[in-house]
Amino acid sequence: MITNLLLGGLKMYYDYHVHSNFSTDCSIAMEEMVKSAMDAGLKELAFTDHYDQDYKDATISFELDIESYCKEIDRLKEKYLSKIKIKKGIELGVQPHILKDLSNLVSKYDFDFVIASMHTCDQKDLHVGDFFRDKTPMESYKKYYEELYFCEKNFEEFNVIGHLDLPKRYSNHTPPQKPELFFDILEELFKNLIDQGKGIEVNTSGLRSSCKESLPSKEVLKLYKSLGGEILTLGSDCHYSEHLGYQFPEIYEMLKNIGFRYITTFENQKPTFIKIQ
Secondary structure, eight states: OSSSTTTTTTTEEEEEEOOTTSSSTSSSSSHHHHHHHHHHHEEEEEEEEEEEEEOOOOOBBBBOOOHHHHHHHHHHHHHTTTOOEEEEEEEEEEEGGGGGHHHHHHHOOOOOOOOOOEEEETTEEEETGGTTTOOOHHHHHHHHHHHHHHHHOOOOOOOOSTTTTTTTHHHOOOOOGGGGGGHHHHHHHHHHHHHHTTTTEEGGGGSSTTTSBSOOOOOHHHHHHTTTOOOEEEEESSSGGGGTTHHHHHHHHEEEEEEEHEEEEEEEEEEEEEEOO
16 A cells, blocks of 8 residues: 555656666566556656666676566556556666676667666675775775766666665765765766766665755755756655655755756657746
């Protein structure tokens, strides 16, 4: 049962980071997720299941059966055409040594939307904490942002960067490192993104974790806005149906207070700007 909605459901909301059982870390069938999204009143959702080539945790594999994945999305798009918009997306785990492989992969499929996310850094896993070992907080965050910037500069086949300040969700640094310490790197990253006509997502999974704030934070979003950033998608990063559209109304208010007027949807990797109500 969906428990995070306000009056009127989520009819003006677009969840652009949704997983299904095509992702190794999710057990919810794609059609069940679609039905839950309709029950919640979502206007649109983009499936963005994981493809993490050379993922640095031997206990789990994030390879994706892309042929079957695309076929199922196409089937559901047709079946529920009059009820909800479904977009064909993918979440790519970027690493410097696999960028060419990822470019070749994206070129083979008709994705509406591509998220570039970094789940490993320095060829070490963030989720289980390997990346943070033997580093000071400053060293680990700095390395993460530097490697993310490298990937962003050297990879073109994506639309937004996912959960930009992910380290705060997994590190045991309490409180998380202040984002202002890394604004020099983020400023260059954002300038390059904006020049390329790409953007960032606002991921609400952090609101369900110990850091208790969106990914990225309000401070980082302010920096993005000050540099002229406009392309923003909202994503719950849901692996459970009850997290669809998680705290989207609150995020809309935050974005309006910062000065953003639009969020973005995608079709055939082309952005459309939707006014924030």
